[in-house]
Amino acid sequence: MNVRLRSLARRARVCIWLAVLLLLALPTLTWLSPELLSPVLESRRGLANAARDLSPFLRAVGWLVTLPPFLVAAWGLAQFLAFCRLAEEGRVFTAAVAQAIRRMGAALIAASVLLPLSRVALRATGVVEASGVLGGGPALLGGAAPLLPIAVGVALGCVFLALGAVMTEAVRLSEENERFV
DSSP: OOHHHHHHHHHHHHHHHHHHHHHHHHHHHHHHOGGGGHHHHHTTTTOHHHHHTSOHHHHHHHHHHHHHHHHHHHHHHHHHHHHHHHHHTTOOSSHHHHHHHHHHHHHHHHHHHHHHHHHHHHHHHTHHHHTTOOSSOOGGGTOOOOHHHHHHHHHHHHHHHHHHHHHHHHHHHHHHHHHHO
16 A cells, blocks of 8 residues: 555645634634634724624524535535545546535535525514614625625536536546456
8 A cells, every 4th residue: 555645635635624623613604603714894984893792692693594505515625534544445447436526515505505595584583673784784694695605606516516527427437347347
């Protein structure tokens, strides 16, 4: 077994876990601990006090409504843990790897679709209005979802889906060739 491949796979797994933790921590810290984000909110039209003045119930609602895109993206990243495990074993060209890549692509697309939907749901719950943010509001408190992350998420998701399809076909051809030998 290739020692370098095993080492790289282990490092990748650590990076994946850190990214998953970040994706789960970001919305949690945003809503449940707004004082940590005061410097960011201060730079957005002085809205730090509005976030702090939200009741714990409204913060929890805001957290629950904005969490789904982050959960889906974290789940998608976690799919690469199977890839890393298989890479450590030296089994990179397998159906399981192709499936992990396709799942990552699907998760990126789903998270990109969920992002604007969570923003709409956030406005529908009344959390944004209760915060005193009228009009557009900052992205952290339910403003319009930025188009660039949505577009990049969908584009990368499509790339991963296509790559997964290529890997599936490569695995199929490899298995077919092995039968002839």
